[in-house]
Amino acid sequence: xxxxxxxxxxxxxxxxxxxxxxxxxxxxxxxxxxxxxxxxxxxxxxxxxxxxxxxxxxxxxxxxxxxxxxxxxxxxxxxxxxxxxxxxxxxxxxxxxxxxxxxxxxxxxxxxxxxxxxxxxxxxxxxxxxxxxxxxxxxxxxxxxxxxxxxxxxxxxxxxxxxxxxxxxxxxxxxxxxxxxxxxxxxxxxxxxxxxxxxxxxxxxxxxxxxxxxxxxxxxxxxxxxxxxxxxxxxxxxxxxxxxxxxxxxxxxxxxxxxxxxxxxxxxxxxxxxxxxxxxxxxxxxxxxxxxxxxxxxxxxxxxxxxxxxxxxxxxxxxxxxxxxxxxxxxxxxxxxxxxxxxxxxxxxxxxxxxxxxxxxxxxxxxxxxxxxxxxxxxxxxxxxxxxxxxxxxxxxxxxxxxxxxxxxxxxxxxxxxxxxxxxxxxxxxxxxxxxxxxxxxxxxxxxxxxxxxxxxxxxxxxxxxxxxxxxxxxxxxxx
Amino acid sequence: xxxxxxxxxxxxxxxxxxxxxxxxxxxxxxxxxxxxxxxxxxxxxxxxxxxxxxxxxxxxxxxxxxxxxxxxxxxxxxxxxxxxxxxxxxxxxxxxxxxxxxxxxxxxxxxxxxxxxxxxxxxxxxxxxxxxxxxxxxxxxxxxxxxxxxxxxxxxxxxxxxxxxxxxxxxxxxxxxxxxxxxxxxxxxxxxxxxxxxxxxxxxxxxxxxxxxxxxxxxxxxxxxxxxxxxxxxxxxxxxxxxxxxxxxxxxxxxxxxxxxxxxxxxxxxxxxxxxxxxxxxxxxxxxxxxxxxxxxxxxxxxxxxxxxxxx
Numbered sequence: 001x002x003x004x005x006x007x008x009x010x011x012x013x014x015x016x017x018x019x020x021x022x023x024x025x026x027x028x029x030x031x032x033x034x035x036x037x038x039x040x041x042x043x044x045x046x047x048x049x050x051x052x053x054x055x056x057x058x059x060x061x062x063x064x065x066x067x068x069x070x071x072x073x074x075x076x077x078x079x080x081x082x083x084x085x086x087x088x089x090x091x092x093x094x095x096x097x098x099x100x101x102x103x104x105x106x107x108x109x110x111x112x113x114x115x116x117x118x119x120x121x122x123x124x125x126x127x128x129x130x131x132x133x134x135x136x137x138x139x140x141x142x143x144x145x146x147x148x149x150x151x152x153x154x155x156x157x158x159x160x161x162x163x164x165x166x167x168x169x170x171x172x173x174x175x176x177x178x179x180x181x182x183x184x185x186x187x188x189x190x191x192x193x194x195x196x197x198x199x200x201x202x203x204x205x206x207x208x209x210x211x212x213x214x215x216x217x218x219x220x221x222x223x224x225x226x227x228x229x230x231x232x233x234x235x236x237x238x239x240x241x242x243x244x245x246x247x248x249x250x251x252x253x254x255x256x257x258x259x260x261x262x263x264x265x266x267x268x269x270x271x272x273x274x275x276x277x278x279x280x281x282x283x284x285x286x287x288x289x290x291x292x293x294x295x296x297x298x299x300x301x302x303x304x305x306x307x308x309x310x311x312x313x314x315x316x317x318x319x320x321x322x323x324x325x326x327x328x329x330x331x332x333x334x335x336x337x338x339x340x341x342x343x344x345x346x347x348x349x350x351x352x353x354x355x356x357x358x359x360x361x362x363x364x365x366x367x368x369x370x371x372x373x374x375x376x377x378x379x380x381x382x383x384x385x386x387x388x389x390x391x392x393x394x395x396x397x398x399x400x401x402x403x404x405x406x407x408x409x410x411x412x413x414x415x416x417x418x419x420x421x422x423x424x425x426x427x428x429x430x431x432x433x434x435x436x437x438x439x440x441x442x443x444x445x446x447x448x449x450x451x452x453x454x455x456x457x458x459x460x461x462x463x464x465x466x467x468x469x470x471x472x473x474x475x476x477x478x479x480x
Numbered sequence: 481x482x483x484x485x486x487x488x489x490x491x492x493x494x495x496x497x498x499x500x501x502x503x504x505x506x507x508x509x510x511x512x513x514x515x516x517x518x519x520x521x522x523x524x525x526x527x528x529x530x531x532x533x534x535x536x537x538x539x540x541x542x543x544x545x546x547x548x549x550x551x552x553x554x555x556x557x558x559x560x561x562x563x564x565x566x567x568x569x570x571x572x573x574x575x576x577x578x579x580x581x582x583x584x585x586x587x588x589x590x591x592x593x594x595x596x597x598x599x600x601x602x603x604x605x606x607x608x609x610x611x612x613x614x615x616x617x618x619x620x621x622x623x624x625x626x627x628x629x630x631x632x633x634x635x636x637x638x639x640x641x642x643x644x645x646x647x648x649x650x651x652x653x654x655x656x657x658x659x660x661x662x663x664x665x666x667x668x669x670x671x672x673x674x675x676x677x678x679x680x681x682x683x684x685x686x687x688x689x690x691x692x693x694x695x696x697x698x699x700x701x702x703x704x705x706x707x708x709x710x711x712x713x714x715x716x717x718x719x720x721x722x723x724x725x726x727x728x729x730x731x732x733x734x735x736x737x738x739x740x741x742x743x744x745x746x747x748x749x750x751x752x753x754x755x756x757x758x759x760x761x762x763x764x765x766x767x768x769x770x771x772x773x774x775x776x777x778x779x780x781x782x783x784x785x786x787x788x789x790x791x792x
Contacts, residue, residue: 122736125756132541153542153758250650250739434757447740472561477550479540479758 081381082137083114086123090332092116094395098388105384112381120438124150127366131155136366138378144181144190144360145429145436151189152433152480157365159188166376167383178360178400181428190362191382193389194397195423197358198257200348201324201334203316204341210238210322218418222348225293232302235322243302244323245312248453252446253438254309257357258325259449261347263290264355264427272445273470276478277432280470284463291452291459298453305454316342328396328419344396344415346422358426359437360400398423433480434473444469528771531764539761541754547761554765564766566741567749570656574731574745575724577660582720583713586668590675591701604676611669615729622662623649623734649735652742659730659743666730667723671716678712679705711788718781725774746770 087095099114106112115137117123124146130136132155142150150156159182164170171179174192182190200219207213212231214220222231232243247254263269263286272282297303304315309326313333316324317340324330325347334342347356363382370378385392389404393413398420399405411417435441448466451457457465510517535554537546558564586607593603610618625632628647637645648658682705690700706713728747731737737744737752744752750770754763 118736121752121756128542128758129755155542252740440757443740476557476759476762477538479538480542 079377080110081112081139081377083112083139083381084123084127084137085114085116085141086119087116087141088119089329090395091329093332094391098385098391101388101391102381102384128153128155131366131368134368136368138365138370138374139381140364140366141193141361142190142364143437144178144192144362145431146439147182147190147362147364148184148431149433149436149480150364150366151184151187155367156189157367157370159191159365163375163379164191167379169379169383169386173402175400175402175405175423177424177426178362181360182362190364191386192400193361193363193386194392195358195360195400195426196327196329196397197356197419197422197426198261198325198347199328199356199419199422200345201316201326201330201342202345203319203322203324204343206235206238206319206322210234212322218343219345223350225350228348228350229297229302232297232323236302239320239322241320242304242315243321244297244325245304245307245315245321246325247307247309247312248298248304248450249306250308252450253442254326254446255449255453256442256446257327259287259290259294259445260357260427260429261355262294262350263287264357265349265351265353266290267352271430272466273430273432273435273441273474277430277434278474278478280467280474282463282467282470284467287463287466288459291449291462294449295452295455295459299455303453316340328398328416331396331416344419346419354425355427356422356425357428358423359428360426361397432473433478434476440473441470444473531767534761535764535768537761539759539764541758541760550761554762555769558762558765558769563741563744564749567744567746570743571725571727571745571747573656574660574663574727575721577657578663578724579717579720581660581664582668582671583716585664586671586716587675587709587713589668590672590679591705593672594676594679604673607672608669610666613666615666616733618662618666619730619733622658622665626658626734650739652739655735655739655743659727659734662734663727663730671720674712674716675709678709682708711785714781714784714788718777718784721777722774725770725777 083099085095095116099112103109103112117126124142127136127140127142128150147156161170164173169191171188175195178192178195179188182188182192202212202219204213204217207219210231212220212222212234222228235243246258266286268283269286270281270283273279274281298305304312304321307315309330312321312324312326313330315321317334317337328344331344334340346354349355363385365378386401386404389399389401390407390409390413393399393404393410393416396416398416399410400423404410405420410420429435429437429439429441432441445466448457448462452459452462534546536549536551538550538554539545539547589607593600593607596603626634626648628634628650629645633648634645646654648654686704686708687700690704695703726747727745728751731743731745731748732751735743737748746766747770750763750766753759753766
């Protein structure tokens, strides 16, 4: 039988694609984060290429087995690992390097079929429907906050110690917070790949002028709300425009990440939902107070009222803002800006407890009948990518695979190692069937928070609206 | 009078043949219908029935079976949900943007093309070509055109002196307009062809007679063309309304319902509820409501057509 070349081909990484926003990866496609069109040309093209590649391979490579494989439900291409992911921008470029390395290790370009889909809800819909239709990929990527929902829906294969043992791994090889976040009903369903916290980027030149750097040339510690406001004021005096910038329009997820970071630092901050989302347990008072603080920063123009992510990045790179807040993945975009001296740090502790919003990427094995070979191949692929964790870490992500996380090489990786501690006090989205990265929950909370940042809504009105919208979801029977 | 009435049934009878003939023929007819009937049953009637039943259950796509019977709860939740109503409003908004443009522009272009003495084939082709493109292709083209800051449209606006043109597909109150423009460009060819066919059915003599009576070209259009194309217009409007209610592809591909939910139409809402949120029961209820709306409009079409026939 002829072997099918059903390998999706992508254009080689160019500097241009690295310079492209790492955002595409993270943006909820239902909201345009970037102020660009939500589905970027690149992602549309890439999707088209992937689909076209697969389609062409199936029809033109003289492969008569595709149809028969489909009809009798056998594997299309035995010996191949199929892998689905949602990485665009800088992450996507890095991933391609890692996938090529895997192919090289296997000694065959046919050893892997990888496809990249649009980030957020569309991706998880595809993974769910493919699994229900009994045609899932061997391995897929999921956010930990979404993986638990997929597990609750019965769409994932449990990850056991025996399975990890097939390739010499064990659950003890991973950061425990991340490992536990991938559990459902006491059973692991996800193999964490990284933690990606919301962090503080700073323009080194501006901070130096404003006297915000310590003797080591790194940002001097900022503590408490007063310390934060003093730093922003000093920065504002230097830049003449703003102290800090983060997106307030066209990126609901970012607005939520901002508030989750600050709110979670407060003593008495209860999760927004509990009982698997059936009960809204937000501490309204603290939330109102948190939003009021954020509104104070935008109203006094320590932070811009209306700006999207590219705009906020421009403020940082033009020296019109000393700080910029976003996920650490933006490092790739910022590194591509010539002449910009910047570094990164954990978002300062403004209240009683350290906390920062985060999520994790993880490998999942969608539910399907696997024979021993298939399982071992899938685990081998996961192992190969984990071992290449340094490549991934350069993109800003904090490794959760301890051999990489504890390595000297990572400890010396700057500025990545400077905020790695954040992973230990990460605050994930509260668990609910309508929650997780890029979910309805982030849309509901983020859109209201955005209005507060822009001064279009009061903290009280926003909290009331968030509560009432979430209660609609809480009342809806859990479909999982 | 009485002979005439008596004669008519005889003629019909002869045409139809004897009863056994008729039976044999209708058996054959069923045989011909069978292949289509099978697919119709499997992929339309069956699922529709399932949908109707599921709308009374809390069916989840990730659980087997229909789930628990919850009566009208899906409907009451749906009708009190602001998301559903805003999705219906966006559908209506899209309809209001596209239908007048598609009807009026296609009429104008058809009249113009019909007057071309030479190269009519070229114009027909020019207007019809976009219609044969798949929705993915037209979405890609218009996403390129509407790209923020660097796209064709933004560049054009900058040329006219706008410093920071609003990104069409990323601005809540412009995004639907962007989708509507793409749709008009895409589907105008279909209406154009219908109008052109209608125009060519109008006998030339009518225009000659009108010209002899001294009617200006505008009067000819106003008093001849428009009234004679009335039935085409009704058809075009109703087909267009129904097509607009089913709007999905362009929205999904161009904006994914965003920014926010500002372009989330009824079908995007249903897909999201059913496949992303796994709530098939709730999505079935929404589908059924949409089905009733489309049914009412289709019935209205029948009634209008009947009234027109009587009038004619």
